[in-house]
Amino acid sequence: MLKGMFTIAAAATLLGAAVTAQVQAQESVQVGLVLPMTGPFASTGRQVEAGARLYMQQHGDEVGGRKIELIVKDDGGVADQTKRIAQELVVREGADVLAGFGLTPLAMATAPIATQARVPMIVMAAATSSITEKSPFIVRSSFTLPQAALGIARWAAENGITEAATLVSDYAPGHDAADAFRKVFEEAGGTVIEQAAVPLKDPDFAPYLQRIRDAGPQGLFVFVPSGVGSLLMKQFDERGLDDAGIKLIATGDVTDDDILDQMGDVALGAITAQHYSAAHDSPENKEFVDAFKEANGNSRPNFMAVGGYDGMHLVYEALKATDGETGEALVEAMKGLSWESPRGPVSIDPETRDIVQDIYIREVKEQDGELYNVEFDRIEQVKDPVKADWSQQF
Amino acid sequence: MCRVLTVLLDGIAYGMLLFILACGLSVTLGLMNFVNLAHGAFAMAGGYVTVVLVNGYGVPFLLCLPIAFLVAAAIGLLLERTLYRRLYGANHLDQVLFSIGLVFMAMAGVDYFMGARQQLITLPDFLRGQFHLAEGASIGVYRLFIIVICAVLAVVLQLILSRTRFGSRLRAAVDDGEVARGLGINVGTVFAMTFAVGSGLAGLGGALGIEVLGLDPSFPIRFMIYFLIVVVVGGTSSIAGPFLASLILGIGDVAGKYYIPGFGSFMIYTMMVVILVLRPHGLFATRGTS
Numbered sequence: 001m002l003k004g005m006f007t008i009a010a011a012a013t014l015l016g017a018a019v020t021a022q023v024q025a026q027e028s029v030q031v032g033l034v035l036p037m038t039g040p041f042a043s044t045g046r047q048v049e050a051g052a053r054l055y056m057q058q059h060g061d062e063v064g065g066r067k068i069e070l071i072v073k074d075d076g077g078v079a080d081q082t083k084r085i086a087q088e089l090v091v092r093e094g095a096d097v098l099a100g101f102g103l104t105p106l107a108m109a110t111a112p113i114a115t116q117a118r119v120p121m122i123v124m125a126a127a128t129s130s131i132t133e134k135s136p137f138i139v140r141s142s143f144t145l146p147q148a149a150l151g152i153a154r155w156a157a158e159n160g161i162t163e164a165a166t167l168v169s170d171y172a173p174g175h176d177a178a179d180a181f182r183k184v185f186e187e188a189g190g191t192v193i194e195q196a197a198v199p200l201k202d203p204d205f206a207p208y209l210q211r212i213r214d215a216g217p218q219g220l221f222v223f224v225p226s227g228v229g230s231l232l233m234k235q236f237d238e239r240g241l242d243d244a245g246i247k248l249i250a251t252g253d254v255t256d257d258d259i260l261d262q263m264g265d266v267a268l269g270a271i272t273a274q275h276y277s278a279a280h281d282s283p284e285n286k287e288f289v290d291a292f293k294e295a296n297g298n299s300r301p302n303f304m305a306v307g308g309y310d311g312m313h314l315v316y317e318a319l320k321a322t323d324g325e326t327g328e329a330l331v332e333a334m335k336g337l338s339w340e341s342p343r344g345p346v347s348i349d350p351e352t353r354d355i356v357q358d359i360y361i362r363e364v365k366e367q368d369g370e371l372y373n374v375e376f377d378r379i380e381q382v383k384d385p386v387k388a389d390w391s392q393q394f
Numbered sequence: 395m396c397r398v399l400t401v402l403l404d405g406i407a408y409g410m411l412l413f414i415l416a417c418g419l420s421v422t423l424g425l426m427n428f429v430n431l432a433h434g435a436f437a438m439a440g441g442y443v444t445v446v447l448v449n450g451y452g453v454p455f456l457l458c459l460p461i462a463f464l465v466a467a468a469i470g471l472l473l474e475r476t477l478y479r480r481l482y483g484a485n486h487l488d489q490v491l492f493s494i495g496l497v498f499m500a501m502a503g504v505d506y507f508m509g510a511r512q513q514l515i516t517l518p519d520f521l522r523g524q525f526h527l528a529e530g531a532s533i534g535v536y537r538l539f540i541i542v543i544c545a546v547l548a549v550v551l552q553l554i555l556s557r558t559r560f561g562s563r564l565r566a567a568v569d570d571g572e573v574a575r576g577l578g579i580n581v582g583t584v585f586a587m588t589f590a591v592g593s594g595l596a597g598l599g600g601a602l603g604i605e606v607l608g609l610d611p612s613f614p615i616r617f618m619i620y621f622l623i624v625v626v627v628g629g630t631s632s633i634a635g636p637f638l639a640s641l642i643l644g645i646g647d648v649a650g651k652y653y654i655p656g657f658g659s660f661m662i663y664t665m666m667v668v669i670l671v672l673r674p675h676g677l678f679a680t681r682g683t684s
Contacts, residue, residue, distance in 0.1 A: 040610065042510045170659075199659040201616055204606055206404045206537075207651035207658065214397055227512030231608050234514075238534040240524045264516045 028067040029326060031315060032089035034110070035100040035125075036077035040227075043258055044102040044304050045074070048124050050296050051308030052099070055316070058291065063316045064324035071095065077102060079109040086110045090117045096326040097122065099311055102304075104128040104173060111135040120318075120331045124311040125304050128173055129386035132354045139334045139353045141314055142307035143275045144384040145173055145223070148251035149180035151273030151359035151379050152221065156249055157188030161219035164249075165194035165212045167205070167232075168223045177223035177251060180385065185221075193217055198224070205235045213241050222250040229254035230263040237266040247271065252373065255364055257302035261371045267364045272373060275357045276303040276343040279372035288342035303343075310341050310355075314348070345381070354384045396531035401652050402645060403527075407537035409644020410544035411606060413637050415599035415617065416624040417551065418592025420636040423625055425568040426585055428478065429486050432493040433596055433621055434614030435500035440466040440597025441609040442504060445513045455518050459543075459601055466597020471590040478589065479582070497614045505611040513609040540602055547595070552633045564588055623666050629676030639677055 033052060035045035049072055061068045071093060075082040082101070089095040090113060098114055099122040101107035107126040111134035114121035123131055123140040132138045156164060166181055168174035174197065182192045194215040196208040212220055220241065224232055229250070236248055252274025255267055278289055278300045288309065292301040301309075318333035319326075331353070338347030346357040359382045362373035419433040440462035447453040447461060473496075481489050521539055524532045555561040566574040567581045575581050600609070607617065620643075628639030643662055650661025669677060 038505065038510070040510045040612065196655050204408065206408070206606075207401065207648045208655060210397075210400060210404065211652050211655065227610065228608065230512065230514050231605075234605060238522065238524070238536060240532065243524075259511065259514075262514050264514075 028069045029063075029097065029315075029319065029324075030069050030071060030089075030093055030095040031097045031099055031312075032086065032093065032095035033070055033072045033100045034075050034082050034085050034089070034098065034106075035072065036102040036106070037072070037074035039077045041077040041102050043227075044125050045100075047258060047302050047304035048100060048102070048308035048311075050292065051301060051305035051310075052124070052312045054288075054292055054295055054305075055309045055312035057295065059312075059316060064319035064322065066319065066324045068315070068319075075102075075106060077106070079105040082106040083109040083113060086113045090119055095119065097315055097330070099315070100124055100308075101126045104131060107131045107138075108134055111138060114138060118327055120315075120326070120334070122311045122314060124307040128176055129384050132352055132384075133387070136353075137328075137331055139314060139331060139348060140355050141311035143303070143355065143357065144386070145177050145251065146180035146385045147357070147359055147382050148253075148274050149177045149221075149223070150184045150382065150385045151361060152249050152251060152271070153181045153184035153190075154188060154379065155271065155273060155361045155377065156219050156221070157185055157190045161217075161247065161249075162190050163193050163217045164190055164219040164221055165196070165215060165217040165246075166192055166221045166223075167196045167198060167208055167212065169200050169225060169228070170197040171200055174223055178221075181221045184385070200225075205232050206239070209235055209239045209241060213239060213244050213246065216244070217246060219247045219249050222248060222254055224254060227259065229256070230259060230267070233263060233266045233270065242269075249273075252277070252303060252362070255362075255373055257300050257373065258304075260364065260373065261300075263371065267371055268366070270364045271361065272364075273359055273361050274303060274373070275359055276306045277360060277362050277373040277375055278302065279362075279367060279374050280343060280360070281375070282340075282342070282344065284340055285342040301342075306341065306343050310343075310346065313339060313341070344378075347381075349383055352384060352387045354387060356381055356383050358382065399527065399531040400533065401649050403533045403541070404537065405645030405648035406641060407533070407540045407644070408606070408648055409641040410541050410548075411599060411603055412620060412624055412644055413640035414544050414547060414595055415603065416621040416640065417548075417633065417636050418589075418595045419621050420625045420628060420633075421588055421592045424629070425564065425588065426482070428482060429489045430478070430493050431490060431618060432496035432500065432614065433592075434616075434618050435497050436466045436470055436593040437596040437600030437603070437617070438500060438504065438609070438611075438613045439469055439600065440594075441600035441604050441613065442508060442513070443597070444601040444604060445508075445515055445609065448515045455515070455521070459598060462601035463594040463598040466600070467590040467594030469597075470593025471586060474586050474589040479586075482585075497618075500614060501611045508611070510611055513604065515604055517605060536605060540606070543602065547598075548633065548637050555633055560584070560587070620662070623662060627666055627669050627676055629678040632678060635676060635678035642677075 037045040073085045086098050097120050101123045102125045104126045107123050114137040115135040121138045125142050127145045129144045129146050166178045168178045248270045250272045252272045255272050257278045314334050318330045321333040322329045335350035344358045349356050359379045360375040361377040362375045365374045415437050422428045422430045443462045443465045444458040447458045521536045525535050526532045563579050563584050567584045571581050624639050628636035646665045647662045651658030
């Protein structure tokens with residue numbers, strides 16, 4: 001009998017706690033931003049956080065009658081940590097939205113948490129195509145690597161490159177990029193004559209570049225993490241691949257705005273495809289870049305920052321639409337949203353919850369004494385080509 | 395034929411760089427019998443000194459090289475006098491734990507002050523571009539520069555070790571420390587000097603390697619395995635051993651990546667295994683040392 005009483009009392013206490021949590025949650029919307037703030041990918045974390053904070057600074061911290069609270073947590077780029085932190089955020093802090101995710105494995109590891117807790121999860125950085133398929137609660141505000149690879153492959157095929165080589169880092173996104181490039185490039189009539197996968201930990205590209213030089217393609221498609229990319233460009237230059245008539249083409253990761261200016265002259269002339277450049281010519285972007293520089297000690301926003309910025313836009317707009325309601329309703333409200341981002345017109349594909357955006361073809365040029373990716377062509381409204389039917393993109 | 399020449403020269407440049415980075419380790423490990431896994435941290439120190447000087451203060455790159463050597467040597471000397479010497483008598487596990495701890499501290503410290511990103515420097519114009527040797531064969535000027543510097547250093551080191559009084563004192567101190575002490579050789583000072591020079595060379599290697607190997611806080615861990623392979627394969631009883639081992643490994647690594655790219659990154663390990671099966675004490679072991 002006594003035991004029964006205890007059970008009831010305990011249940012009542014628990015119930016009470018749950019109710020209190022509910023009331024607290026009604027007051028503010030907690031956005032848990034899980035990012036690599038330390039370790040080799042700290043630049044990603046810093047840019048995404050700065051982008052998200054800038055959006056809140058510009059748009060106030062109240063929307064749909066509720067206050068927005070940003071909780072930033074560092075996962076150090078380790079998937080186990082990301083998952084644990086996300087779980088704590090949901091269970092203990094009652095987070096209504098999970099956001100951030102700097103790398104593919106980090107997003108993949110957290111997907112089951114979003115599904116179980118029925119919490120919207122906004123991927124602001126990671127770019128592997130299949131991420132959005134891992135949970136119906138995932139919405140992406142960054143880009144997919146195949147989107148960028150598709151852009152550069154089409155440009156190459158249309159601009160006199162018939163034989164190309166690929167050089168990527170030997171990890172999942174690298175293979176994703178090489179496969180996407182090859183698929184589109186060969187469908188457009190080109191051939192890939194040499195494929196190299198370089199170990200992630202070994203940044204001496206000399207033998208691989210020499211091999212490619214000797215194979216003699218007209219273009220070399222490259223995908224490597226951004227810091228290593230500058231080393232690659234230097235060695236590309238040092239080895240004289242340029243003089244051998246090989247054009248360096250890449251996804252925008254290699255000429256990341258965050259470090260582009262430090263790369264020096266070797267970067268000049270590189271052709272890349274991506275969804276965002278700090279030099280994008282639009283009033284929205286001018287305002288964004290100026291505000292970003294002011295808030296961040298004159299450093300430039302890159303594609304990660306715009307992912308964070310647009311990710312917060314998604315939360316805000318969806319909250320407006322649901323009138324403050326969170327959970328599944330919030331994901332529903334995000335589907336099909338379209339807006340003018342600093343990167344240009346974008347929307348969320350209601351079927352895949354992935355972002356649809358223009359992919360720009362850019363060349364590295366000097367502007368006002370600094371190096372920028374200057375856009376000169378674009379492919380409008382590209383869906384993720386892996387999830388969409390590839391052929392529809394032609 | 396010309397392609398072979400290019401690959402060969404690239405391999406030699408890579409091997410030379412490995413030698414400069416690792417020869418200090420072969421001295422501490424072989425001559426002083428100390429397992430110093432933190433060796434790469436001194437190389438990293440030299441690299442970061444160069445980055446700060448070149449990018450922050452506009453110091454010419456060539457001037458940075460001796461500074462990188464001196465700063466790394468000074469740090470080496472300081473740590474040897476304060477920390478390392480306490481562990482000369484300790485067992486190898488203690489030495490490993492101590493030095494790996496140092497590595498992590500160095501990595502965290504660099505991460506905190508300099509950030510985790512890849513560091514870049516701009517080389518002076520005369521070190522950039524290509525040097526044409528023959529029709530179709532060429533080598534980067536910078537790689538040629540590395541080969542020349544490292545070759546000169548290797549010769550100088552060998553001469554110091556075999557021809558100078560310091561060299562014979564060092565060999566005596568290693569062969570039998572107590573007898574050497576009895577003969578009036580200050581073994582502690584000899585070891586400290588040797589340790590400092592080894593660290594300095596690593597620092598120089600780190601500075602030279604920024605353009606080839608990259609530089610970020612994970613540098614000491616990333617290359618630790620390469621240094622150890624050089625020492626293991628080369629044996630630890632001379633300068634010539636690690637020198638030839640570095641060259642063989644460098645050329646093998648580059649050639650492997652060039653001719654069989656899919657397998658290339660395993661080449662260096664395969665070579666290590668094969669060499670150790672044939673000669674368990676390294677290529678040039680004269681006696682059954684460690």
